[in-house]
Amino acid sequence: MFWFFHRRESFMKQSRFIKWDISHLDDYVLLPAEEGFVNKRDCFYVSHFWRTREAPDPQGEDFKLVHQDLANQQWTYVWVDWTCLPQNAGTQVEREYTNRMLMRTPVLMRECAFEWRYPEFxxxxxxxxxxxxxxxxxxxxFAKTADMQPYIDDVHAMKSEGVYQTIKQRGYSCSMSRDYRLLVGWLELLIIMSKIVPEIPMRKFILDSLEPASVGGLKHMDTGINVDKTNGIVSHDGAVNRFDPLFPLDEDGFPKGVS
Structure with missing residues (x-):
């Protein structure tokens, strides 16, 4: 599995986030979805609001700020969902690719340098x-800004009060209904791991090992952690922690039951 990353020279000459287009493949480099190939030295992951469902940033407002942020940074490739994944894909191959790679995006969030620009919360x-x-x-x-602070506060809330409780209380949602349980499951698993695996490199290794679509579970001998993605269970030191199941996958590449 390979990621489309936008080359720096192509990204910096744009005036807004461009939509992925098969006719512009020279603007990209393909990087394997593996640790080491995607890294914080060379790669940026851009987090941004979608202002409309048809296009994330129609007037280029957010792009201008991101462009300014990245202009003085040292990097080679950038990943933006609108630019690096086929959107509203017309062919079966493009749709399948997009669904498969959406299931691996947490790897990018962990392994890339992080760039963000958010309007009002x-x-x-x-x-x-x-x-x-x-x-x-x-x-x-880690770097913090005022526009990120509400989300940081909610990460702390998820750790103390629970993922679902925080999401429900704060009214979190997503435009694609099928994504909801998937994202809740990812968040629950991440919060569990942040509590029982204090060492970040080990935590990332376990999470990376669990990401592939073919992996239904993991027994990690060094930590004694047992993860069952089918039943949504993390067992450790006699304790059982639960998350929304993330396996097996349906024909569209999303966990069965996600709609």
Whole structure:
């Protein structure tokens, strides 16, 4: 499995986020969806609001701010969902690719450098996942800005009060209804791992190992952690933690039961 990453020279000459287009493949590089190929030195993951369902940033307002942020940074490739995944894909191959790679996006959130620009706070579930992955898998003091602070507060709330309770209380939602249980499951698994695996490299290794669609579970001998993605169970030191099941997958590439 390979990611389409937008080359720096192509990204920096744009005036807005461009839509993925098979006729512009020279603007991209393909990177394997594996640790090491995608890294914080070379790659940025851009987190942003979708202002409309038809296009995330029609007037280029958010792009301008992201462009300014990245202009003075050292990097080579950038990943933006609108630009790097076929959107409203017309062919079966494109649809299948998009669904498969959406299931692997937490790897990018953990392994890439993180760039974000948010307008006024809105409870978007994808944004909460992106901030959670960045916050809970960053060593040392991670960068914070005022526009990220509400999501940071909600990550702390999820750790103390529970994922579903926080999402419900704050009114988090997503435009694609099928994504909801998937994102809740990812968040619940991430919060569980942040509590029982304090070492970030080990936490990332376990989460990366669980991401592939073919993996239904994991027994990690060094930590004694047993993860069952089918039943949504993490067992550790005699304790059982539950999350929304993430396996097996249906024909569309999403966990069965996600609608």
């Amino acid at each position: 809105q409870p978007r579930l994808w944004i909460l996942l992106e901030v959670s992955q960045y916050m809970l898998n960053s060593s040392g003091n």
